[in-house]
Amino acid sequence: MKFHHQGYVSGDPRIQPAQGSGIDRPTDLPDRVDVLIVGAGPAGILAAAQLAQFPDIDTRIVERRCGRLEVGQADGIQPRSVETFQAFGFADRIVAEGCLIVETAFWKPDPQAPERIVRTSRVLEDPNGVSEFPHITVNQARVLDYFAEAMANAPTRMAPDWGLEFQDLQVADAGEYPVTVTLVHSGGPRKGQTRRVRARYVVGADGAHSRVRGAIGCTPSGDSSNHAWGVMDVLAVTDFPDIRVKCAIQSQQNGSILLIPREGGHMVRFYVDLGDVDPSARAAVRQTTVEQTIARAQKIMHPYTLDVREVAWYSVYEVGHRVCDRFDDVPAGHAGQRAPRVFIAGDASHTHSAKAGQGMNVSMQDGFNLGWKLAHVLQGRSPARLLSTYSTERQRIGQDIIAFDKRWASIMAKPPGEARDTSELEQGYLQITEFAQGFMTQYQPSMITGSAQHQALATGYPIGKRFRSARATRVADGAALQIGHEARADGRWRLYVFADAAPAGADSAVKTLADWLAHSPQSPVRGFTPAGLDANAWFELKLI
Numbered sequence: 001m002k003f004h005h006q007g008y009v010s011g012d013p014r015i016q017p018a019q020g021s022g023i024d025r026p027t028d029l030p031d032r033v034d035v036l037i038v039g040a041g042p043a044g045i046l047a048a049a050q051l052a053q054f055p056d057i058d059t060r061i062v063e064r065r066c067g068r069l070e071v072g073q074a075d076g077i078q079p080r081s082v083e084t085f086q087a088f089g090f091a092d093r094i095v096a097e098g099c100l101i102v103e104t105a106f107w108k109p110d111p112q113a114p115e116r117i118v119r120t121s122r123v124l125e126d127p128n129g130v131s132e133f134p135h136i137t138v139n140q141a142r143v144l145d146y147f148a149e150a151m152a153n154a155p156t157r158m159a160p161d162w163g164l165e166f167q168d169l170q171v172a173d174a175g176e177y178p179v180t181v182t183l184v185h186s187g188g189p190r191k192g193q194t195r196r197v198r199a200r201y202v203v204g205a206d207g208a209h210s211r212v213r214g215a216i217g218c219t220p221s222g223d224s225s226n227h228a229w230g231v232m233d234v235l236a237v238t239d240f241p242d243i244r245v246k247c248a249i250q251s252q253q254n255g256s257i258l259l260i261p262r263e264g265g266h267m268v269r270f271y272v273d274l275g276d277v278d279p280s281a282r283a284a285v286r287q288t289t290v291e292q293t294i295a296r297a298q299k300i301m302h303p304y305t306l307d308v309r310e311v312a313w314y315s316v317y318e319v320g321h322r323v324c325d326r327f328d329d330v331p332a333g334h335a336g337q338r339a340p341r342v343f344i345a346g347d348a349s350h351t352h353s354a355k356a357g358q359g360m361n362v363s364m365q366d367g368f369n370l371g372w373k374l375a376h377v378l379q380g381r382s383p384a385r386l387l388s389t390y391s392t393e394r395q396r397i398g399q400d401i402i403a404f405d406k407r408w409a410s411i412m413a414k415p416p417g418e419a420r421d422t423s424e425l426e427q428g429y430l431q432i433t434e435f436a437q438g439f440m441t442q443y444q445p446s447m448i449t450g451s452a453q454h455q456a457l458a459t460g461y462p463i464g465k466r467f468r469s470a471r472a473t474r475v476a477d478g479a480a481l482q483i484g485h486e487a488r489a490d491g492r493w494r495l496y497v498f499a500d501a502a503p504a505g506a507d508s509a510v511k512t513l514a515d516w517l518a519h520s521p522q523s524p525v526r527g528f529t530p531a532g533l534d535a536n537a538w539f540e541l542k543l544i
């Protein structure tokens with residue numbers, strides 16, 4: 001038994017007491033909700049897990065699948081995503097079940113005998129120690145499971161509403177619940193029946209073929225053609241020495257493979273490059289069989305043998321570089337005139353090549369960016385114009401990812417003889433690792449991001465970038481902790497104060513700051529925290 005902030009907890013302290021909309025939560029979808037999220041993929045489920053922390057907000061997440069994702073789709077988890085998992089309390093568990101990706105090996109045609117591949121180098125994934133968290137691989141289904149658990153343990157006791165498919169929506173000019181959404185039951189005893197739900201806000205996280213996107217008139221622009229991979233999760237017997245290492249393998253004549261070792265220690269994923277897809281011949285590439293993909297992989301890996309004994313999952317994954325010009329329902333030219341009511345996130349708003357493993361990772365960050373903002377506006381902590389920063393911030397990231405992805409894909413696709421020198425691939429890889437790991441996101445000055453005016457006071461923490469963790473010893477008990485790991489996805493603002501060396505009780509800059517925060521009418525803690533709430537409810541102060 002532990003004594004926690006709210007009292008004795010004799011059970012699992014991760015399970016918070018049910019409150020607000022979590023008490024007697026109706027199993028059936030109500031007619032009115034504060035936020036309706038469409039799609040329980042990485043983008044939607046993260047936004048839902050974040051909103052689930054707020055018992056006074058009624059959020060529902062509808063998903064056309066009739067149950068959890070079981071297998072397949074993305075598998076690469078970048079360190080920035082693991083940082084995010086830490087904020088939801090499950091980083092240690094998912095890392096323990098994932099496969100650690102520490103190095104990437106590059107294989108190319110042997111200059112002496114180009115029909116054979118040889119290893120040219122192995123590079124570290126994070127040579128500069130950008131994060132204390134690792135790059136792991138684990139199936140997307142497990143990521144969704146952990147977020148579903150975080151939702152279920154939250155005060156709102158949220159769970160996805162399975163088997164409901166989005167059809168269309170209308171946004172009224174006024175009213176408390178201006179968005180009317182039409183859904184249809186996609187399974188179960190009510191299959192085919194229509195439902196209408198009214199919402200204050202709608203999040204379209206319904207994937208690359210998003211209908212929410214169409215309903216708000218957003219059009220993705222970019223490449224006209226797609227690129228295709230034969231993707232297979234397999235158990236294989238092989239004499240290839242790097243079968244447990246992430247590899248970029250380029251053959252002379254048969255194309256390339258991205259090889260990803262997977263959780264559990266036995267399974268491996270192959271992305272076998274099937275090339276650009278002519279829009280008029282898409283059906284043909286989709287019919288590529290697993291046997292054809294295996295045969296191609298065997299040729300690429302020559303002289304090593306690849307004997308595939310079992311295929312756990314196979315798909316032809318086809319995707320193009322595309323991004324929408326806005327991620328909400330406010331048309332160009334009207335930005336700033338009204339607050340958005342409908343948003344698109346994840347693959348609904350941007351898609352890019354699987355090679356750089358960004359799809360699931362960036363989609364989760366979209367959901368994270370939007371979730372707390374919706375909560376702040378719905379709770380009256382912020383004006384509705386905060387919601388416009390979502391599109392501004394994330395649309396730019398969508399564009400950057402595509403630029404990054406194209407650069408990486410063109411480096412990867414260069415025939416070996418065309419590279420400026422033999423290490424161009426490795427050099428390119430090192431330059432982009434920080435970006436690929438999710439740490440290059442830097443938001444521009446806005447109502448929530450300050451200008452660089454005071455940057456000189458904290459040069460190691462670029463304004464607009466994620467707060468980088470560091471190890472520090474806790475004064476109270478001497479425990480060595482990561483500062484960043486203390487932050488939870490609870491929507492609070494955080495102040496990190498790096499203390500001076502004044503003796504206890506003596507006047508110091510920290511004492512002056514503490515007095516100001518506690519007593520000054522200008523103090524944000526005093527000025528904004530509603531009377532009657534805990535002093536730490538909206539702001540958390542960390543003294544280091």
Ligand SMILES: Cc1cc2nc3c(=O)[nH]c(=O)nc-3n(C[C@H](O)[C@H](O)[C@H](O)COP(=O)(O)OP(=O)(O)OC[C@H]3O[C@@H](n4cnc5c(N)ncnc54)[C@H](O)[C@@H]3O)c2cc1C
Nearest residue numbers: 039041042043064073074165166206207346347359360363
């Ligand atoms: C079949 C498939 C294979 C993939 N393979 C790979 C891969 O091998 N490697 C890789 O890196 N990435 C892969 N991806 C992409 C990767 O999974 C995505 O980038 C990532 O999941 C994006 O997350 P998201 O939440 O935006 O969208 P998604 O994960 O696509 O989630 C969208 C969710 O919305 C639901 N939905 C869709 N339409 C509706 C509707 N009208 N009403 C209600 N619910 C709806 C879907 O069922 C889905 O659960 C694959 C994606 C798919 C769909």
